[in-house]
Amino acid sequence: MKNKEKYLDDIYEKVKRCKCSRYYSWEHCYLFFKENNKNIIINNDLLNLACLNLAFFLASWGMYRGSSRLLQHDYEIHKYTIQELLKNCFCLSDSNCEWKDLKLAKNIIEDTYKKYNINPTQTLITKILMGMFGCTPAYDRFFILGLKKWNDCGNKYIPPSFNEISFNELKFLSKTLVSRNLLLKNVQYPPMKLIDTYFWNLGKNV
Numbered sequence: 001m002k003n004k005e006k007y008l009d010d011i012y013e014k015v016k017r018c019k020c021s022r023y024y025s026w027e028h029c030y031l032f033f034k035e036n037n038k039n040i041i042i043n044n045d046l047l048n049l050a051c052l053n054l055a056f057f058l059a060s061w062g063m064y065r066g067s068s069r070l071l072q073h074d075y076e077i078h079k080y081t082i083q084e085l086l087k088n089c090f091c092l093s094d095s096n097c098e099w100k101d102l103k104l105a106k107n108i109i110e111d112t113y114k115k116y117n118i119n120p121t122q123t124l125i126t127k128i129l130m131g132m133f134g135c136t137p138a139y140d141r142f143f144i145l146g147l148k149k150w151n152d153c154g155n156k157y158i159p160p161s162f163n164e165i166s167f168n169e170l171k172f173l174s175k176t177l178v179s180r181n182l183l184l185k186n187v188q189y190p191p192m193k194l195i196d197t198y199f200w201n202l203g204k205n206v
Helices: 004-016 024-036 044-060 076-088 098-113 122-133 141-152 162-174 191-204
Strands: none
Touching: 024 044, 024 122, 044 076, 044 122, 076 098, 076 122, 098 122, 098 162, 122 191, 141 191, 162 191
């Protein structure tokens, strides 16, 4: 398997060649929340922009396909979820956040979307957390395939689902990537986004 650092360098070189790549959708969303999260819940204009940023990131990364119930709603469906996460989950933007913090956020996301008769999948839950805080990889199809390929190559086993064991193993692994110090536009990529990018591309190339 290709060296992790070399793999990431190759990926980012490809992304930088396209100035409007959908890969940047995450950067725009993450940077907006990073710069405004203290004011979003007290400023309705910022809250609307937060909803738009999150909605476009989710759409850009496949969460508004025809089968998705999100497609039946406008961007304001995300308001309550954003407000509750910012009010109650203070540690998610910290690279040292723990599983208990993610579990609380997971419960909030599940509860807030129930009013719209939506039962969020682990993919939607983790993509919301990735877009807003960069605190966990997004457990979508390619990321899970990447984890399975990692496991098949004889590395230390990482469960291919969003749970405490998987998060803790990935958090430990992310420490080997922090030194990459990768920047594409104006965003310092947090450790879990590097993990997300590595495994997603690993799975995409299975």
